[in-house]
Amino acid sequence: MNYITEKVREIPVKESCDVLVAGGGIAGISAALAAAREGAKVTLIEREYTLGGLATLGLIAIYLPLCDGKGRQVSFGIAEELMRLSIRYGTERREDTPAMKAWLSDEIDINKRKKYRFEAQYNPHTFAIECEQMLVKLGVKIIYGTVAVATETDNGKITHVVIENKSGRSAIAVKSVVDATGDADICKVSGAATELFKKGNSLASWYYYFKSGKVRLRLLGAIDDPNNPDQEGKLSDRKFSGVDGDELSEMTILAHAEMLKDIDSRRKDNPEYVPVCLPTIPQLRTTRRIVGITTSEIDDMHKRVESSIGMVGDWRKRGPVYELPFEILYGKEVKNLITAGRCISATDEMVEVTRVIPACAVTGQAAGIAAVMTDDFASIDVSELQKKLVASGVKLHEDELK
Ligand SMILES: Cc1cc2nc3c(=O)[nH]c(=O)nc-3n(C[C@H](O)[C@H](O)[C@H](O)COP(=O)(O)OP(=O)(O)OC[C@H]3O[C@@H](n4cnc5c(N)ncnc54)[C@H](O)[C@@H]3O)c2cc1C
Structure with missing residues (x-):
């Protein structure tokens, strides 16, 4: 292969923010929402011109269950908020079914809920616009048509994220960064350890x-x-x-x-x-992800996790509940970089559980709040993060479930 050497060039630092969220899929939307609600100055960089990633542009419009399949809701907070938002214009399937009635009613009837999963098929188009409106109202700066391509680091921390769009190449000064690109792009360009999904992706054409x-x-x-x-x-x-x-x-x-x-x-x-x-982004289940301080594993079900940031069920079967540890969101190489969604640290087997919409929202919410709290994730007081998550409606442990 031939190579050329790019000329060194100066690029403008056009702005600064507290939290830069790269990627506006479900994980990025959740992270930006959570960070903005904590009062941070948030910039969200999105390659496309619509929010939602796979969940909208990829036409993956089935909001998989927020429950454990045994009648208990396990994912709360922004995961539930976005599900309710996604069906504000009605569901596309399972509408007015006993399932939706059982789960959307304020009255908890566990026997009714046991019969059905708390899931819905929504309209991706209205959902994308709703998410955009919500973030804009909270003051999140969304920069569309923009790819985060590189970072500048100093002393183990990202100081700038380099972006490219119609205006050319420029930089944003940052305090902390949420990698919600689905493919751990920011981890990769910043020198964080990553790994690839070994099985690869099958061809999808939804x-x-x-x-x-x-x-x-x-x-x-x-x-x-x-x-x-x-x-x-x-x-x-x-x-x-x-x-x-x-x-x-x-x-x-x-x-x-x-x-x-x-x-x-x-x-x-x-x-x-x-x-x-037609889908306008490739329908990829799982690609590259961070190697975290801890890696989530399929056998972790029903284990109490002291650093839990929220729970997910297994959409494929009834019963399992996972408490997700905070340490699966960040690695040891880059202090102020945290991941959310498809690119968190999980084994190939466990990714099947963590890659779906509810888990992306759960991890996005935690990453967004954490990114406001610190620019060194290893030193965060996890109990403070948990207090903030609980205050925003998240349940952390299985023994709290009704
Ligand atoms: C065939 C298939 C079927 C599925 N079925 C379901 C299902 O029924 N229900 C379910 O819940 N889940 C399903 N999933 C999984 C689920 O849709 C996704 O895993 C989830 O939506 C991922 O969210 P995310 O935010 O982590 O990533 P993504 O949705 O991938 O979002 C990443 C965003 O980042 C942007 N981006 C990427 N790189 C950059 C960059 N460098 N700079 C700026 N922006 C960037 C992308 O444009 C995108 O908007 C399915 C997936 C596939 C492929």
Whole structure:
């Protein structure tokens, strides 16, 4: 391969903030929301021109359960707030079902709740706008169409995040940074230890179509089948790491081709069958993540975690409850960098639990509050963080559940 050497160039430091959130998916939205509510000056950098990441632009519009499948809600705070916001314009599926009635009612009837999971299919478009409005009202500065590409560090701390957009390259001076890019991009460019998901990603091609006066989600490829987890409704044998530019373009083109094939085959029976919305970001389950001080593991279920920042259930089965330790959010190399969402520290097996929407909101909320409290995560007083989380509605331990 040939190389060129870029010329050293000065770039303007255009602004400063207390907390820079890189990535505006569910994790980034939650982190920005939590940090802004703590009174911080927050800047959110998003590569696309809409918030929500996979949960909106990726058309992954099923808000997986906030409960343990045994009638107990386990994820609270912003995880619940965003679920309720996502269905403010109604659910797209399971609407008016006994399930939603059982869970949305203020009256807790555990026998009714036991029967159903607390989950919903929402409209991604209204949800994205709702999230944007909420953050703007709180004073979060959202910078769209912008990629966080590099960092400057001094003494183990990020001092500036370098961004690129239509205006060119510039820098933002920061106190602390939340990496909510889904791919641990900031960890990677700052020298934090990271690892890749070993199994790779299957080809997914989910899209919306119009049928009988209703918009519906077509789940094509990468559908989890608990009885056959390696198949995932397979479209192709190829696996994708999700962190290679060429490969991502190939994946996108393949996904589009599969979609067209599917549309053509469905049009044979129904000539009026048309797609109405395509995903505009690659549908990747898990890619690169931080190597944290602690790594969350699948066998950690029902364990009491003293540094818990909130709980999640396992969307695939009823019963498990996980208390998530604060130490899975940050590593030892970069003092003022914390992660949230898909790129927190979890084993390949556990990522299946932590990568979904409720867990992204739980970790985002904790990361956002922590980022306001300190620029050195190893030295934070976790009990103070927990007090703030509890004050904002989060439950930390399984023994507190009703
Ligand atoms: C096929 C498939 C099916 C799924 N099904 C479900 C489901 O039914 N229910 C469920 O709950 N979950 C599901 N998931 C998982 C879930 O949708 C995601 O894991 C979750 O939404 C991830 O949120 P996040 O905020 O961590 O990351 P993302 O949604 O990936 O958000 C990251 C954001 O950061 C931006 N970004 C990335 N890099 C940069 C950068 N360098 N600079 C600036 N911005 C950047 C991206 O544009 C994006 O908006 C599914 C995922 C897939 C792929």
